[in-house]
Amino acid sequence: MSRATAISLGLARGRMYRGAVNRCVNLLVHYPEGCSANCAYCGLARKRPGAYEAKSFIHVDWPIFSMEEIVEAINGAPSYVQRTCISMITNGKCRQDTIEMTARLKKGTSLPISVLVSPTILKKEDVAAMKDAGAEKVGIAIDLAKPKLFERYRGAGVSGPHKWRKYWSILAEALEVFGKPNVGVHLMVGMGETERDMVSLMQKLWDMGAVSHLFSFFAEKGSVLAGMPQPPWPAYLRVQLARYLIEENQSSHDRMDFDDRGRIVHFGIDVDTLFDIIDLGTPFMTTGCLGRDGQVACNRPFGNCLPGETQWNYPYLPNEDEVALIQQHIFRFD
Numbered sequence: 576m577s578r579a580t581a582i583s584l585g586l587a588r589g590r591m592y593r594g595a596v597n598r599c600v601n602l603l604v605h606y607p608e609g610c611s612a613n614c615a616y617c618g619l620a621r622k623r624p625g626a627y628e629a630k631s632f633i634h635v636d637w638p639i640f641s642m643e644e645i646v647e648a649i650n651g652a653p654s655y656v657q658r659t660c661i662s663m664i665t666n667g668k669c670r671q672d673t674i675e676m677t678a679r680l681k682k683g684t685s686l687p688i689s690v691l692v693s694p695t696i697l698k699k700e701d702v703a704a705m706k707d708a709g710a711e712k713v714g715i716a717i718d719l720a721k722p723k724l725f726e727r728y729r730g731a732g733v734s735g736p737h738k739w740r741k742y743w744s745i746l747a748e749a750l751e752v753f754g755k756p757n758v759g760v761h762l763m764v765g766m767g768e769t770e771r772d773m774v775s776l777m778q779k780l781w782d783m784g785a786v787s788h789l790f791s792f793f794a795e796k797g798s799v800l801a802g803m804p805q806p807p808w809p810a811y812l813r814v815q816l817a818r819y820l821i822e823e824n825q826s827s828h829d830r831m832d833f834d835d836r837g838r839i840v841h842f843g844i845d846v847d848t849l850f851d852i853i854d855l856g857t858p859f860m861t862t863g864c865l866g867r868d869g870q871v872a873c874n875r876p877f878g879n880c881l882p883g884e885t886q887w888n889y890p891y892l893p894n895e896d897e898v899a900l901i902q903q904h905i906f907r908f909d
Contacts, residue, residue, distance in 0.1 A: 576645065577601040578635045579876050583656055584648040587638065592882030595890045598866060599873040600649055600659040600686065603637050604669050604676070612665040612695070613735040614718075615728040616763070618795040619664065622734075635878070642676065646683040657866025659686045660714070660873055663693040665736060670696050674708050681709025689714060689864045689873070691761075694745035695737050702748045712864045713749050714788065716761035717742050720768035720776045728766060733799065746785065755784035759864055764814050765792035765806030769837025774817045778828035781821050788862045789818055791879040791887035805880070811887055812859060812905040813839045819858035820844065838908060850902070856893035859886070859901055 579597035581587035591597075613621040618632045640648075649659060661676055663669045673690060680688050690705050691714040705713065719725040722739045729737040749758045760780050764773060777787045791811050794801050805811075820826035820842060830843025842849055852858060863873030876890035884897055885904075893901065 576603070576640060577637055581638055581640075584652055586640065586644075586648055591876050591890075593891060595874075595876040596653075596655050597874065597876055597890075598655055598657050598871070599689075599863070599875075600645070600652070600656060601662065601873070601875070602645065602660065602676075603632060603662045604664055604666075604673060605637070605639055606664070606666050606668060608666070610664040610666060612693075612729070612737060613733045614737070615733050615799040616766075616792060616795065618798060620733075620798060622799075623795075623797050642679055646680065649680070649684045649686060652686075656872075657686065657868060657870075658689060658864055658872035659684065660689040660691060660864065662691040663696075665693045665695050667696060669693060670698075670701055674701070674704050677705055677708040677710050687711055687867065689759075691716065692745065692749075694742045697745055699745075699748045702745065702752045706752055711753070712757045712759065713753055714759045714761060714864065715742060715746050715749065717746070718761055718763045718790075719766055720762065720772040724766055724768060728800075746783075750784050756786055758785045759788045760785050761788045761790060763790045763792055764811050765804075769833075770810060770814055770817070770839050771833045771837035773814050774821075774828050774831060774833075774839065777814075777818050777821055786822060786862070787818050788864075788873075789815060789888070793879050793887070805887065807909070808885055808887065809904045809907040809909075810838065812901055815862075816842065816853065816858045816905065818862065819852065825852070834908075853902060853905065854898060856889070856898050856901075859889050859893060861888040861890055 580601045582589040583597040610619045659680055661673055663673050677688055688710045689712040690710045725739045726732055729735050780787055791805055793805055794803055826843035831839055832841035834840050861871055861874040863871050866872035874890040879887040884900055
């Protein structure tokens, strides 16, 4: 499980910036031989130097616990913990093991369960099997906004096994099995796409019945892209705001305007309303599966950046000072 999860469940010691808490039990299926994929930005990539058990994922350690320990800890979790999510890796054994883990969590705990699937190793019937086992939401990490970028960073460009078409095929199956709004798609900003590309994709997903869970590229040490910078903070803020407007049915891709570099210059709503929405702070919080309280449970504290006033995903509601910084930067085009 993630270090933040271990802290939340009392299995590790630690404190987080501004009192942030991890509201989701984030689990990562582990095998000594690791993951067979080689995604350029991933800390678990097959060709990243070092032994698999020593590799990090989204910049944090993932201490290993048995399922017995995990079930017991979940049952003693504080009330702010609202969901459990199993993240698959690309390993042939992971398909059946994940289904069995899901069933075990469903039987032994009361938290709702999500599965972040690895489409490359799935058959269509596996999606239904996950629902039958007890999952009620699934996530699919398409990550890249365009097929060529997907191929470059996840497929043949890095000698990886992933295929754009297979991911979209499993997405279609997930939507059929789980329905709206129970399918989330992970998207990563800062991989060479334009803001227009990302907004167009988020609109397409929303129209299909899927929600977008936004991430910012944040280089892992030792990965192929270790030297690549994060996307400009203002650009990420604009994409976050666009996602919020689309999924709150306040605007849409075809109402927004973009400059010749694909940057958002008008969000398709009047300025007063736009600034009222910015003032909420909510559009800039982490997006992920919801808990029973209707709020984001999978808030991944500081998975996208180091703690500080400027967050690429706020794991808590931004305060007045943080909202003021957002207002000052969101329309910068340096």
